[in-house]
Amino acid sequence: MFYYYGRKKQIAKYYPTPNCDTIVEPFAGAAAYSLYGDNWKKNVILIEKDIKVFQIWDWLINCATVEEIKKLPDLKVGEKSSEFLHIIHAATKMAFRFKTIKVTSVLERNWEISRRVFAEDLYKVKHWTIINGDYSDAPDIEATWFIDPPYKGDAGMGYRYSSKMLDYEKLSKWALNRKNEVIFCEGCNGDYLPFEPLLNLRGVAGKVSKEMIYYKSEVAPPIQLNLFDV
Numbered sequence: 431m432f433y434y435y436g437r438k439k440q441i442a443k444y445y446p447t448p449n450c451d452t453i454v455e456p457f458a459g460a461a462a463y464s465l466y467g468d469n470w471k472k473n474v475i476l477i478e479k480d481i482k483v484f485q486i487w488d489w490l491i492n493c494a495t496v497e498e499i500k501k502l503p504d505l506k507v508g509e510k511s512s513e514f515l516h517i518i519h520a521a522t523k524m525a526f527r528f529k530t531i532k533v534t535s536v537l538e539r540n541w542e543i544s545r546r547v548f549a550e551d552l553y554k555v556k557h558w559t560i561i562n563g564d565y566s567d568a569p570d571i572e573a574t575w576f577i578d579p580p581y582k583g584d585a586g587m588g589y590r591y592s593s594k595m596l597d598y599e600k601l602s603k604w605a606l607n608r609k610n611e612v613i614f615c616e617g618c619n620g621d622y623l624p625f626e627p628l629l630n631l632r633g634v635a636g637k638v639s640k641e642m643i644y645y646k647s648e649v650a651p652p653i654q655l656n657l658f659d660v
């Protein structure tokens with residue numbers, strides 16, 4: 431729904447389609463998987479520990495109107511903003527450290543796009559639930575669990591609740607105990623579950639990063655995971 435460091439918007443299509451009526455994202459961020467395609471129509475439950483990220487969702491789900499969104503002011507290159515919702519539109523992992531940000535042309539453009547998306551897609555999230563808490567506060571229900579924590583190591587640093595603060599062994603035990611379907615995302619340092627490669631992502635200057643996946647389902651037949659080069 432909004433620009434966010436580590437969001438899955440560009441690659442949501444490569445993950446298995448959800449088989450359950452409910453999707454839980456216990457590490458919500460910008461919840462790109464739940465918004466992808468028709469996934470938003472399901473009963474979506476988001477959990478997010480960062481109060482500032484929670485507040486954005488709380489506003490979108492429980493308060494915001496299209497009229498209000500259309501009135502949100504433009505951002506202009508060179509001006510400064512201390513709004514967290516603006517700051518995350520810089521979409522870098524450093525953004526979480528900034529109290530104030532100087533608007534760049536990238537930020538100006540990202541904000542313009544997001545405002546349009548908020549207005550167009552707001553109706554998609556109005557039946558969703560957002561919880562401010564730890565992933566382990568998620569209700570113990572049958573669901574498609576899309577688990578996308580800060581990745582182990584450097585890639586997961588930067589968030590207010592970063593990879594440094596996560597006990598990955600505890601997280602893996604918790605994930606294995608989820609009922610029904612689990613889609614678990616990691617990067618190349620994921621060593622605490624039997625992750626398989628899903629994507630080779632070519633970034634700027636030809637640098638390739640790997641997206642790994644662990645998948646289990648109690649109802650769906652085993653799936654053939656393909657390795658995509660993107």
Ligand SMILES: C[S@@+](CC[C@H](N)C(=O)[O-])C[C@H]1O[C@@H](n2cnc3c(N)ncnc32)[C@H](O)[C@@H]1O
Nearest residue numbers: 436437438457459460461462479564565578591
């Ligand atoms: C990789 S991002 C999720 C990105 C998301 N899938 C998307 O498409 O935007 C991980 C999120 O987990 C949150 N987080 C970190 N530790 C957490 C915890 N213990 N419980 C719940 N959320 C946590 C971070 O604040 C961050 O928003």
